Amino acid sequence: MAIIKTENLTYVYGEGTPFRKVAVDSVNLEIEEGEFVGVIGHTGSGKSTLIQHLNGLLKPTDGKVFIDGEQLWEDKKRLRDIRFKVGLVFQYPEYQLFEETVYKDIAFGPKNMGLSEDEIDRRIRETARMVGIREELFDKSPFELSGGQKRRVAIAGVMAMEPKVLILDEPASGLDPKGRDKILGQIREYHKEKKNTVLLVSHSMEDVAKHAGRILVMNKSKLYMYDTPVNVFAKADELSNMGLSVPQITRVFKRLSAMGVNVGEEVYTVYFAKDLTMKLLSNK
Amino acid sequence: MLKDITIGQFFPGNSVVHRLDSRVKIIITIAFIVMLFLPNSFYGLGIGMVFVLGAFLLSRIPFKMMLKSLKPLIPILLFTGILNLFFISTGDVLFEWKLIKITTGGATTAAFMIIRIIGLIIGSSLLTYTTSPIALTDAIERLLSPLKKIKLPVHELAMMMTIALRFIPTLIEETDKIMSAQKARGADLETGSLIQRAKALVPILIPLFVSSFRRAEDLALAMECRCYHGGEGRTRLKQLKTAPRDYIALFVTAGFIALTVLADKML
Amino acid sequence: MNSFLKAENLKFSYINNIEEPPVRTEVLKGVSLDIKKGEFVALLGHNGSGKSTLAKCFNAINIADEGKVYSCGFDASLEENLLPIRQRVGMVFQNPDNQIVATIVEEDVAFALENMGVEPSEIRRRVDEALKTVGMYEYKDHAPHKLSGGQKQRVAIAGILAMKPQVVLLDEPTAMLDPSGRAEVLKTIKMLKEEMGVTIVLITHYMEEAAQADRIVVIDSGNVVMDDVPKKVFAQVERMKELGLDVPQVTELVHHLRQQGVDLPCDIITEDECVKALYELLK
Structure with a gap:
C-alpha cells in the first residue's frame, strides 16, 4: 500500500484577490513505503506547497491526501496524530532551535508526542548517533554549536519523532562541500537503517542523482513526472528548459551522444560515467 | 492573515497627491485632523469629508483599497458607536425599552464619532498609500530637525523607523516559517488554556529573537561596508523640494479649514 | 602600483568576551596574498577556514593584529583610511535580505552614495546607471521583499557598484539562491570584471563557479594552502577533498579515468574541455 497518496490535490493561494495563484494543480501521486524520493522543481514550481500538504500544515483547496491509508483533514482531531507520521524538516532548520540544551531541543518533538521519558531518551541517543552529534554536546546550548552541528x-x-515519512527541504543548503556530503550521507544511512520513506527536496540534481531511488519533478504547479532517475534524466533537455540544472556529467554525455558517440544509457553520476567510459573503451 | 493588512502600505503612483512634498502632506494630514475635530455640526464635518474624499479621488488609489483598510476596524467602529449610542442621554428620547434608552444626543454623538474615525483612517491611509515610507521618515526627520538643538537624535530615530519598516514584511514571513516548523514538530498552538498557549509561544519567540539579532548584526555590517557613519554630511537621493503645487495644496487646505469653521458658525 | 589588495603576514584573532577569562581564537595565522588589478579571484575553504575573515580585512571591517593590509594603496590599519577604503572596496554578503536597508530598490542603491555625501543629481545618475548595469532598472520602484533571491542579490551588487568601487568582495553571494538565481548573479559578476574592469574576490562553495575565476586561493585553518590558476588547483583532486572541498564533476571523472590508466590530460575543468577530450577518446 502507498504510504503517501494524493488524489487530485489542488491548492490555491489568495482566492478572491488579485494575487490568486494556483500553487499545486490537481496532483495525483502514490509513493510506496521505504522509497528514497528526490523532489526537484524550480522555485515557485509548487514543490514546497506540495510537501506542506503531506503533513497537514496546509489544507487542500480541493482533492485529498492520504497518509498510511488515512485521509488527512477528514477528522480534524486526528490531524496531529497523523502529522507525527510525517516528519518535515524545513530549509535552514537550525533557525527553529530554542531550548537551553541540545538534549532538550531534540526532545521537543518526542515530548509533544507524549512518549515516556525512557523512550524519549532512547530516541535522542539513537538519532544523535545517526547524525553524528556526540553525547558530550548534549548539555551544551544549541546556540554554541557550529553551523553544521546546529x-x-x-x-x-x-528524526527522533520516528516518522514513517521523513521530508527534508534542502537539508544541505549553505554548507560547504564536506558538510553537504556528510549530512546527505547520514540521511542515506538513516534511510538504510530505518527503512523509512524519505523525501529529499533539493535544487542540486547532483545530490538527488546520487541518493534517490525515484525522482519527483514539479513544474508550473503540476506533477511533471514521478519516475526512476534513468527515466527522469532521459529528459535532460526538458529539465533544462524548466530552469533546472542537470548534472554536469549528464550534460557531457548528452552532448557526446549528440556528436555521434553511442553512449547507450543515461548518465547521472560520476561513478557510473567512469564505468561506462571504461566499458566503451574496452568495446572499441 | 497578517499579510492582508494594507494600512501603512505604499502604492507607487504619479498623481498630484503622490507628487506633493511629503512634509506638506504631513502638515495637511494634521490640518485635516483638526478639520475633523473642530466642528460641532454635520455641515462642518461634511466639508472635512468632502476634502478627504476629493484628495482620495485625486490620488487615483482604487476605492477598494480604502474599503479594505476600513474593514479590520469595523469592530472598533461598532464598539464606539454602540457605546456613544447607549451611554449618552441628552436630547429627546427616541427609543426606550427596559434599561436601554436611545436619545437624539446619543445618536448624533455616535454618528459624529464614527464619521470622525472613518475620516481619520481614510486620511492617514491616504498619507501612507501615497508617500513612500522613506519619504515619510525623511519628512518627519526634517520637520523635527529644529529639535536637534535640544539634542534629540532625530536622524537616528528616522533611520530606525526606516529599518523597522523595511524588516516588518521579512519578519512576518519568518514568523510564519518558524510557526510551521514548530507545528511540524508537534507544537500545539491552537488549544489549551491561556497559560498553556502563552507557553507554547516560547518555541516561536526565541528563534524569532535569535534570528532578529542575527539580521541586525548582518545589517549593521552591511551598512558599515556602505560607508554609513551616522547622519553627518549625508545627502539624499530624493531632495524634498517644494513646488508651486505644494503651496496651492496648503492654500486649499487652509481654505477648507476656514470653510469648516464658517459652516459650523453660520449653519 | 600593480597590486591592489595586499596582505603581508596578516594575523587576526576573534576575542570572545562572554567567556571568563576571554577566549582568543586565532583565525588568520600569517596570510600573505597579493591580488592584482582586474583579477577575478575565487577564495575557497571549508566553513571556519578563515576566508570570510580575510575578506573583511580587505575592507577594514577587521583590523589586523599583526602584519599589514593594503587596499588600493591605503593602509587598512589607519583610522583615517576607513572611508576611502570602503568606497573603493565594496562587499556583498550571503543573505540578500539582511543587507538591504531601504524599502524601495532605488533608495537602497542610493544608500552608500547618500552616506558619502554625493550631490543628489549625481546620486540619481549613478543609481540609474548601477541598476541598468545589473539589469534591475525596471524594478527601481519595487519593494525589495517582493523580489526573488537572485534579484535581491543583484540589487545589493548595484548598491555597491553605485560607489564606483575598484574591488568587489563577494562573501558566498550565491549560497542561499536557487540555480537560476546563482546563474544570474554569476553572470553579473563576470560582466563587472570583463566590461568594467572591476577586481573581484568571490568566496564560494560551488566549484563550477570557482572554475570560472582567473585564480583560486584556498585557505585552510588560517593559512593560504593553494594559490594558482583553476586548472592547476583542481588537478589536485585528492588534496582538494582532503581540504573538505570538491572539484567539478568533469574533473573528478577525468581523475578516475586517469587512475584506471586512460590517457587524458589532467587539467580538464570545464564541460567543453571534457566533451572534447572524451570525444577524441571515444569517436
Whole structure:
C-alpha cells in the first residue's frame, strides 16, 4: 500500500484577490513505503506547497491526501496524530532551535508526542548517533554549536519523532562541500537503517542523482513526472528548459551522444560515467 | 492573515497627491485632523469629508483599497458607536425599552464619532498609500530637525523607523516559517488554556529573537561596508523640494479649514 | 602600483568576551596574498577556514593584529583610511535580505552614495546607471521583499557598484539562491570584471563557479594552502577533498579515468574541455 497518496490535490493561494495563484494543480501521486524520493522543481514550481500538504500544515483547496491509508483533514482531531507520521524538516532548520540544551531541543518533538521519558531518551541517543552529534554536546546550548552541528541537531529533532515519512527541504543548503556530503550521507544511512520513506527536496540534481531511488519533478504547479532517475534524466533537455540544472556529467554525455558517440544509457553520476567510459573503451 | 493588512502600505503612483512634498502632506494630514475635530455640526464635518474624499479621488488609489483598510476596524467602529449610542442621554428620547434608552444626543454623538474615525483612517491611509515610507521618515526627520538643538537624535530615530519598516514584511514571513516548523514538530498552538498557549509561544519567540539579532548584526555590517557613519554630511537621493503645487495644496487646505469653521458658525 | 589588495603576514584573532577569562581564537595565522588589478579571484575553504575573515580585512571591517593590509594603496590599519577604503572596496554578503536597508530598490542603491555625501543629481545618475548595469532598472520602484533571491542579490551588487568601487568582495553571494538565481548573479559578476574592469574576490562553495575565476586561493585553518590558476588547483583532486572541498564533476571523472590508466590530460575543468577530450577518446 502507498504510504503517501494524493488524489487530485489542488491548492490555491489568495482566492478572491488579485494575487490568486494556483500553487499545486490537481496532483495525483502514490509513493510506496521505504522509497528514497528526490523532489526537484524550480522555485515557485509548487514543490514546497506540495510537501506542506503531506503533513497537514496546509489544507487542500480541493482533492485529498492520504497518509498510511488515512485521509488527512477528514477528522480534524486526528490531524496531529497523523502529522507525527510525517516528519518535515524545513530549509535552514537550525533557525527553529530554542531550548537551553541540545538534549532538550531534540526532545521537543518526542515530548509533544507524549512518549515516556525512557523512550524519549532512547530516541535522542539513537538519532544523535545517526547524525553524528556526540553525547558530550548534549548539555551544551544549541546556540554554541557550529553551523553544521546546529543543522544536524535540528534534523535529529525531527528524526527522533520516528516518522514513517521523513521530508527534508534542502537539508544541505549553505554548507560547504564536506558538510553537504556528510549530512546527505547520514540521511542515506538513516534511510538504510530505518527503512523509512524519505523525501529529499533539493535544487542540486547532483545530490538527488546520487541518493534517490525515484525522482519527483514539479513544474508550473503540476506533477511533471514521478519516475526512476534513468527515466527522469532521459529528459535532460526538458529539465533544462524548466530552469533546472542537470548534472554536469549528464550534460557531457548528452552532448557526446549528440556528436555521434553511442553512449547507450543515461548518465547521472560520476561513478557510473567512469564505468561506462571504461566499458566503451574496452568495446572499441 | 497578517499579510492582508494594507494600512501603512505604499502604492507607487504619479498623481498630484503622490507628487506633493511629503512634509506638506504631513502638515495637511494634521490640518485635516483638526478639520475633523473642530466642528460641532454635520455641515462642518461634511466639508472635512468632502476634502478627504476629493484628495482620495485625486490620488487615483482604487476605492477598494480604502474599503479594505476600513474593514479590520469595523469592530472598533461598532464598539464606539454602540457605546456613544447607549451611554449618552441628552436630547429627546427616541427609543426606550427596559434599561436601554436611545436619545437624539446619543445618536448624533455616535454618528459624529464614527464619521470622525472613518475620516481619520481614510486620511492617514491616504498619507501612507501615497508617500513612500522613506519619504515619510525623511519628512518627519526634517520637520523635527529644529529639535536637534535640544539634542534629540532625530536622524537616528528616522533611520530606525526606516529599518523597522523595511524588516516588518521579512519578519512576518519568518514568523510564519518558524510557526510551521514548530507545528511540524508537534507544537500545539491552537488549544489549551491561556497559560498553556502563552507557553507554547516560547518555541516561536526565541528563534524569532535569535534570528532578529542575527539580521541586525548582518545589517549593521552591511551598512558599515556602505560607508554609513551616522547622519553627518549625508545627502539624499530624493531632495524634498517644494513646488508651486505644494503651496496651492496648503492654500486649499487652509481654505477648507476656514470653510469648516464658517459652516459650523453660520449653519 | 600593480597590486591592489595586499596582505603581508596578516594575523587576526576573534576575542570572545562572554567567556571568563576571554577566549582568543586565532583565525588568520600569517596570510600573505597579493591580488592584482582586474583579477577575478575565487577564495575557497571549508566553513571556519578563515576566508570570510580575510575578506573583511580587505575592507577594514577587521583590523589586523599583526602584519599589514593594503587596499588600493591605503593602509587598512589607519583610522583615517576607513572611508576611502570602503568606497573603493565594496562587499556583498550571503543573505540578500539582511543587507538591504531601504524599502524601495532605488533608495537602497542610493544608500552608500547618500552616506558619502554625493550631490543628489549625481546620486540619481549613478543609481540609474548601477541598476541598468545589473539589469534591475525596471524594478527601481519595487519593494525589495517582493523580489526573488537572485534579484535581491543583484540589487545589493548595484548598491555597491553605485560607489564606483575598484574591488568587489563577494562573501558566498550565491549560497542561499536557487540555480537560476546563482546563474544570474554569476553572470553579473563576470560582466563587472570583463566590461568594467572591476577586481573581484568571490568566496564560494560551488566549484563550477570557482572554475570560472582567473585564480583560486584556498585557505585552510588560517593559512593560504593553494594559490594558482583553476586548472592547476583542481588537478589536485585528492588534496582538494582532503581540504573538505570538491572539484567539478568533469574533473573528478577525468581523475578516475586517469587512475584506471586512460590517457587524458589532467587539467580538464570545464564541460567543453571534457566533451572534447572524451570525444577524441571515444569517436
